[in-house]
Amino acid sequence: MAVTARRSSPAAATDRLTLLRALERKVLWLATWTIHHANHGRDNRDGLKVGGHQASCASAASLMTALYFHALRPEDRVAVKPHAAPVLHAIQYLLDRQSRAALENFRALGGAQSYPSRTKDVQVDFSTGSVGLGVGVTLFASLVQDYVRLHGLGGEGRPPGRMIALMGDAELDEGNVFEALLEGWKHDVRNLWWIIDYNRQSLDGVINDHLFQKIQDFFGTVGWKVVTLKYGKQLEAALARPGGAALRRWIDECPNDLYAALTYQGGAGWRQRLEADLGAEPGIARLLNEHDDDALHRLLTNLAGHDMAAIVAAFDAATDDVPHCFVAYTIKGFDLPLAGHKDNHAGLMNPAQMAQYRAAQRIPDGAEWDKFAGLDVPRGALEDFLAAVPMAERPATRARTAPPLPMPSIAPPRAAEMSTQEGFGRIMIEIARAGGDFAARVVTASPDVTVSTNLGGWVNQVGVFHRTAHEDVFRERRLPSAQKWVLGPDGRHIELGIAENNLFLLLAALGLAEAQFGARLLPVGTLYDPFIARGLDALNYACYQDARFLLVATPSGITLAPEGGAHQSIATPLIGIGQPGLAYFEPAFVDELHAIMAWGFDHLQRPDGGSVYLRLSTRPVEQPRRALNDGLAAAVTAGGYWLREPAPGSDLAVIAMGAVVPEAIAAVARIGEWTARAGLMVVTSPDRLHSDWLACGDRSHAARLLAPLARDAALVTVLDGHPLALSWLAAVRGQRVAPLGVAAFGQSGDIPDLYRTYGIDADAIVAAANRRLAEPRF
């Protein structure tokens, strides 16, 4: 694409590059001023440093200007490195998409966020903050884009967008980036750009030399094109002069920390060092003489990541759909007095430095937020240019406005005995059989535990997704196998390698498909419950940006008996309760699970809904002979119900959840021999009960359930997980509690041995009830 003649408008009279350079200056001014204002222009009531990252912004300002004002098309989506949020806010402000008030309130309540937030800022495609995750999610977004298009769910007939990460170089230290790269290679991802702001600095200091070589190797190995933007045009010209070869060698061999230190010192520092190292080289003395200190500093910091012509040319040249990695050499703090200093990550310009910078930018007092002040291009030309920026044509991000698609009315699976995990697999098969629009939008994913989480039957029905078709070789060769793994573009299961981070990043991308690509998907991810912890930050990240999915974790707890302590989850109920944006359920019976899944699929489609986590078990459990009426189904999804009502004024209730409910049933039968008054409550979601209690207090579902009991009744709570998940129920009405559960690592055994050892069997429940009842009352 030609740089100057992109479209004919009055702006064309002023060279496009000139306008982009003006915008680059304005963007950096606004970003640094936004931070300065937040730290110096507002009352500080709590003595905390407000903060912001002027140096990180400066290193990304040129790249982001070229990206947003030149390269981006409406269909592209971007994850911006967390610490460049003020640059993004400034760009959106210049495009009239962000208010001045939001900038003035940067890092204050209701103002622009410290790190780009999809839910709290305007026009942010992906939230970022936890480094590495924003990078990874773009890769999975490109996979989801392909999925949506190949399934005819949206985007056909229009060019695909590019999924772009503008990332810090230290983000490459995060393992999830490499996990994603490998998975992307397996799935042949396309239309992906990662632009590395290669300032060779992280938070604590200067990073390793020659990292770029490793980057080239990593990315090359997985089929990416690596484009290095190293020297700016001015520096290129100097390197082509006599003495240039020696200077190039010197620059290439200069350790990162020395380059950074010289950058900070400026022209005199460069001169002294170059005279010492290269003074005898022909041509160098002349070069030094021709440049005063300022010019010499500008020359040696003229890296391509700050050279608009070089950046635009590199972006324009990337026209195919092969994933591209741009390694853009930049300077952290470019053009600011912070430039190059190893401690500059959280550094802020002081008022005197800001005054100097303001003078250099020719910003008059009172014109700090003016979009055009201090620029040496005609205002009309810039206005025309801004009005014609391609990405600004993009429609507002789509909200979940369409009504939820209901789960098909399938009967709950029936059997005398069944585990919730088996019930889940059977319900998924019934959804596949029911077909229709709902089933067409269900997409599953699992990190190499598809079969062992009981998704095998579903996959047999719907096939595995891949951009290119691949027959199941075992089936072709008539080798018996329960699994049919036919790969193709219409498959609806996405099989991942073992990395749980990737599962959660994929769920994040799938769960944003409606916002990003206009296609509502109903994502279901399965994994082993303990390994939620492995991807926990990515799960939190997915929830933080309001991605919607159903997470089915199975098996769980010490009920996994012979598998032993390494696979038994203990604290996941607490994660389920504590994680915002994720409603946690742990059903005991399959009819409960059925009601919860119908509710869950609805919940994840509602504007004010969220994601759903089901903690399931492999323990076969005798199923109640009942049909859930609407009232009972509503109680199940609200979090709990009485399986056996307590007598009014009863002084004892057993409150049980999940796989240990049969123990509670047995215990209550025995307790019933000496008191007929005890009740048995089944909790299906401590999370829903708890959040409702916080919101509604005495009018909450938990308070209403507990109301028939005596004020000083004893509650015996029991679950296969941390006892804290249920023990709080005693606080609802100020009752006494005996909290049973698992608070230590598990081990191998069978269920009777383990339940006895960890004190969650019927004997333990009866003993706890006796102890509590025998206690003196107050």
Ligand SMILES: Cc1ncc(C[n+]2csc(CCOP(=O)(O)OP(=O)(O)O)c2C)c(N)n1
């Ligand atoms: C997962 C995570 N760990 C630690 C941090 C704290 N942190 C913020 S920025 C940063 C270094 C960033 O360096 P780089 O990615 O190179 O960004 P830049 O130099 O462009 O500011 C660190 C360690 C974080 N945000 N996320």
Ligand SMILES: [Mg+2]
């Ligand atoms: Mg860096």
